[in-house]
Amino acid sequence: MVHSPETAAAARVWFITGASRGLGRAFTEAALAAGDRVVGTARDVGPLEDLAAGSDGRLVAFPLDVADREAVMAGVRRAFDTFGRLDIVVNNAGQLLYGMLEEVTEDQARAHMDTNFFGALWVSQAVVPILREQGSGHIIQVGTVGAGGGFSCVGMYSAGKAALDAISEALAMEVESFGIKVTKLQPTSYDTELFTTxxxxxxENPAYTGLRARLAELWSGANGPDPDPAQAAPVLMELVDLPDPPRRLAVGGYSYDLSLESDRERTAEAERWEALSRKGG
Known part of the structure; x- marks a missing residue:
């Protein structure tokens, strides 16, 4: 479905967090190309200035720290007031905390969860009353295929995304009768700035030097170069056009394969220990 820029009434309104770079930027560009209107937020919206300047007013960008609940509530209200409705909400803002769990400080753990988990929770809380009043809307929670289990050095990242998965399942059940859809997007590792800025x-604790070396070898080009985030955008655009979208969608071939492999391994392990499990009553 392509929306003409001249028919603003038919254009959907997006609210995208973390819109300046990576997947958020790719999603913003795709929505604008479809003729839709976008409110893009990020801690630094400077990279969106060029896009906003050429958008004929269809992109409004302003700074937002999703870890600040009060700021999120005000930001969502500002977004609604800007275009008069919200149709698609993309909880994309996130960061990566890299390190072994023993090494993680309390401040690091709390700051990480404030952005990756609580930020999405605050946005969800802020938009649901608006979408409920409209009787429609689609919330996209950008997670990871790794949310189903932890992995060395990125355990906190997996934990935040797993928590987001859990509340997204609950949210989907809670808002379904209001005409609101919820989808957990599980992208592959795209070439974003997640692993840099x-x-x-x-x-680093020297006790883990050997493990770090093995992980570096494992991750060094094991699956080739990461794809451009723009490759994920057409998937999202098709997803939001579906009348009955899935609650979970792997994005990218590697993500799809890894998801299936993980599900099969869990099933195989459960079956292997079925006798012991059944002894519990």
Missing amino acids: GTTATD
Whole structure:
């Protein structure tokens, strides 16, 4: 479905967090190309200035720290007041905390969860009353295929996304009768700035030097170069046009394969220990 810029009444309104870079930027560009209107937020919206300047007013960008609940509530209200409705909400803002769990400080853990988990929770709380009043809307929670289980050095990231998965399942059940849809997007590893400017690292404990070396070898080009985030945008655009969208969608071939492999391994392990499980009553 392509929306003409001349028919603003038919254009959908997007609210996208983390819109300046990576997947958020790609989604913003795709929505604008479809003739839709976008409110894009990020801690730094400077990278969106060029896009906003050429958007004929269809892109409004302003700074927002999703970890600040009061700011989120005000930001969502500002977004609604700007275009008079919200149709698609993309909880994309996030960061990566890289390090072994023993190394993670309390401040690092809390700051990470404030952005990756609580930020999405605050946005969801802020938009639901608006979408309920409209009787429609689609909330997209950008997670990761790794949310189903942890992995060395990125355990906190997986934990935040797993928590987001859990509340998104609950949210989908709670708002379905209001005409609101919820989809957990599970993208592959795209070539974003998550692993550079979006990363906070722990102070390294020498006890894990050997494991770090093995992980570096494992991750060094194991699946080739990460794809451009723009490749994910057509998937999202098709998803939001579906009358009955899935609650979970892997994005990218690697993500899809990994998701299936993970599900099969869990099933196989459960079956292997079925006898012991059944002894519990």
